[in-house]
Amino acid sequence: MKPAPFDYVRAETLDEALGALAEGGEEARIIAGGQSLVPMLNMRLARPSVLVDVMRIDALSKIEPKNGRVEIGAGVRQVALERWAALAGTLPLVAAMMPWVGHAQTRSRGTVCGSLAHADPSAELPLALLALDGEVKLRSKRAKRTLPANEFFLGMMATAVAPGEMIEAIVLPAHPMGTGTAFREVARRHGDYAIVACAAIARPGGATRLAIGGVADVPQAVALPDPSDPDFDDQLNEFAWSLNARDDLHASARYRRDLVRTLGRRTVEEAVACRS
Amino acid sequence: MLLTDLIRHAVGATGTHVGCEHGVCGACTVQIDGEPVRACLTLAAQAEKLDIRTVEGLEPRPGELSPLQAAFREHFALQCGFCTAGILMSLDALFARKPKASEREIREQLSGHLCRCTGYAPIVKAALAAQAHVREEKTTDA
Ligand code: FES
Ligand code: FES
Numbered sequence: 396m397k398p399a400p401f402d403y404v405r406a407e408t409l410d411e412a413l414g415a416l417a418e419g420g421e422e423a424r425i426i427a428g429g430q431s432l433v434p435m436l437n438m439r440l441a442r443p444s445v446l447v448d449v450m451r452i453d454a455l456s457k458i459e460p461k462n463g464r465v466e467i468g469a470g471v472r473q474v475a476l477e478r479w480a481a482l483a484g485t486l487p488l489v490a491a492m493m494p495w496v497g498h499a500q501t502r503s504r505g506t507v508c509g510s511l512a513h514a515d516p517s518a519e520l521p522l523a524l525l526a527l528d529g530e531v532k533l534r535s536k537r538a539k540r541t542l543p544a545n546e547f548f549l550g551m552m553a554t555a556v557a558p559g560e561m562i563e564a565i566v567l568p569a570h571p572m573g574t575g576t577a578f579r580e581v582a583r584r585h586g587d588y589a590i591v592a593c594a595a596i597a598r599p600g601g602a603t604r605l606a607i608g609g610v611a612d613v614p615q616a617v618a619l620p621d622p623s624d625p626d627f628d629d630q631l632n633e634f635a636w637s638l639n640a641r642d643d644l645h646a647s648a649r650y651r652r653d654l655v656r657t658l659g660r661r662t663v664e665e666a667v668a669c670r671s
Numbered sequence: 672m673l674l675t676d677l678i679r680h681a682v683g684a685t686g687t688h689v690g691c692e693h694g695v696c697g698a699c700t701v702q703i704d705g706e707p708v709r710a711c712l713t714l715a716a717q718a719e720k721l722d723i724r725t726v727e728g729l730e731p732r733p734g735e736l737s738p739l740q741a742a743f744r745e746h747f748a749l750q751c752g753f754c755t756a757g758i759l760m761s762l763d764a765l766f767a768r769k770p771k772a773s774e775r776e777i778r779e780q781l782s783g784h785l786c787r788c789t790g791y792a793p794i795v796k797a798a799l800a801a802q803a804h805v806r807e808e809k810t811t812d813a
Contacts, residue, residue, distance in 0.1 A: 396692035397673070403716050426714070433712040434693040437673070448717060474706065498783030500697060500761060503706035504713065585782045 398436035405448045409534075412449050412561065417536040419445040421558045426450075428472060430497065430505035431513035449561070450506075460485060460569065466532075468564045473502035473510070473520075485569045488526065488576035488594055492519045495578070498586040508562045511547070514554050517588040517609035519580070521548060525614040526594040526606035529567040535560040548613035573599035575670030579662045580609075581654055583645065590646045591654035595666035603663050605631070610638040610651050622664050631659055675699045677715040678725060686726040686756050690785070697784035700757035701725045707764040707783075726756035729763060738808070739763060739801040748797035750788035758784050762798050766805070774799060 406412035416423050424443035426432055427450055435441040449455055455470035458479050465485055467476065476482065477493040496502055496510070496519045510520040511531065524531070525544040532541050533556060547555050556562065570576065575597040580589045592608040606616035617634045620627050635655035640648035672681075675689050678701065690696035692711045699710040702724040729737045736744065739759060749755045758781065765772050765780045772780075777798045781791060 397676075403714065405716070426717070429714060429717065430694065430709075430712055433673075433714065437693050437711070446714075448714075450717065494779070498697075499765075499780055500700055500707045500709055500783040501694065501712070503703075504708050585779065 396437045398433075399439055399442045401436075401443055402445045403448065404445060406452055409449075409452055409454055409563070412447050412452065413534065413536040415445065415447045416561060417559050419443075419447070423447060423558075425469075425512070425561045427469060427509040428505040429509075430501045431509055431515070455563070463569050463571075465567045465569055466564050467507050467567070469506065469508040469562050471507050473497070473505045473507055474499075476507055477502060486527075486567060487570065487574075488578060488596065489523050489567065491576065491578040492523055492594065495519050495580055495582075495586075495589075495592070508565060511565060512554060512556060512562055514548055514552050514613070515588065516551050516612050516614070517590070517592065519589070519592060519608065522592055522594055522606055522608035522614040524565060524567070525616055526596060526604065527567050529565055531565050532563045533557075533560050534563040539563075541566075551612040570596070571599065573671045575666040575668065577662045577665035577669065579658050579665075581658060588645075591651055591658060593655070593659050593662040595659075595662040597663070597666040597670040599670060603667065605634070605659055605663055607634075607638060607655055607659065610640045610655060619663060622660060622667060627663075628656070628660070631656055635659070672715040674701070674710040674713040674715045674718050674723070677718075678710060678723075684725050684727050688753055688756055690753065695785070696754070697757045697761070698754050700760045700784070702760055702764050705764060705767060707761040707780075724760070726759055729759060737763075738804045739766070739798075742797040742801035742804065743794075746793050746797035746800060748789060748793045754784055754786040754788075758786070758794060762801075766802060770802070770805065772802070 404415045423445040426446040426448050450470055455468040457468045458471055459466045473496055483490040510518055529544050530541050531547045542555055577595045580592040582589050589609040594606045596604045603619050604616055605619055608614045619630055635652045640651040642648050678684050678687050688698040690698035694709050694712045700707050701710045703721050743749055761780050
């Protein structure tokens, strides 16, 4: 359970990190908090020959609210976002989700962007990015591009990040006044990966959106009518089937679909109830 | 090199235990700059120049137990002791930031640790007792 040998480069600036990534090509990986990557290294599921550490780059460790959006740099630890004083006011959905992200002992090191780069289908932060229709800013030595959440996740633990490219930051739109949000999750134990995780957003205008993690290979979202609408359950049921749930060690496909239907409804109801 | 190996093999401080070595059990928990972290998921190089505290750093004077450690002994909060060092470091970090942490917060903090012996109930009891003890000391001191 020890990593295979690798070279370690501690970048002091973003340019240095991008340079080292370009040089290392497919063999190079970014290391930030290490909470997803180091287990992979220890189990030798990943064997990069170069690790580029970005945690000492000051420019990446900022949480910046501007123009109704919040930009979170690649070096922002989960605990920093969790304790950010404006979180509950700006991004109440994320505030509700943070205590469910891993454990206190992993949030202390793990970064927000690192969890997105890892793209575990049951992790909460990828679900947050998708539920909120956030964006990911990617950067390589030569180019910059920004991808919406639904183009960023390509499959189970697969993202659009290309060799030589890194996540520079993510951008989450803050909720308009009066938006109701809710989050619910079922896991074997608190802090374990979600069997099903539900995030709901109820806009002041009446539109509701439900995003589900833990079922499909990537988090998925759907627009739904008001829960009082007679069509609500049919549409939610269709969505539950569309996720192609699978049986695994933790739960059956049937159980997951049931959770999407029951927990999904409750989560949307809760979001609607706290909308103003 | 992992931080666990640096602590145990290079420094020789074997109070920090290693169970799963992939971030699941919490036995290796130490504090970096006051925050509880899993040392097996930290590269030693990433911890350079940071303040690292292990269970050896809890005793107020050589040979003396801290109130939290004493409460663990008093309440039978350990049997084999494999998980104990990690749990102590986690709770110590929690109480440093939140001296009045609720039982729920204590349980949430403990959810990051596996203990195969005690069933957790005595650990929660010890944590609450240590909290009360520290509070009392503060009031008698003042
Ligand atoms: S040894 Fe580090 S979490 Fe198990
Ligand atoms: S006391 Fe044995 S594992 Fe906790």
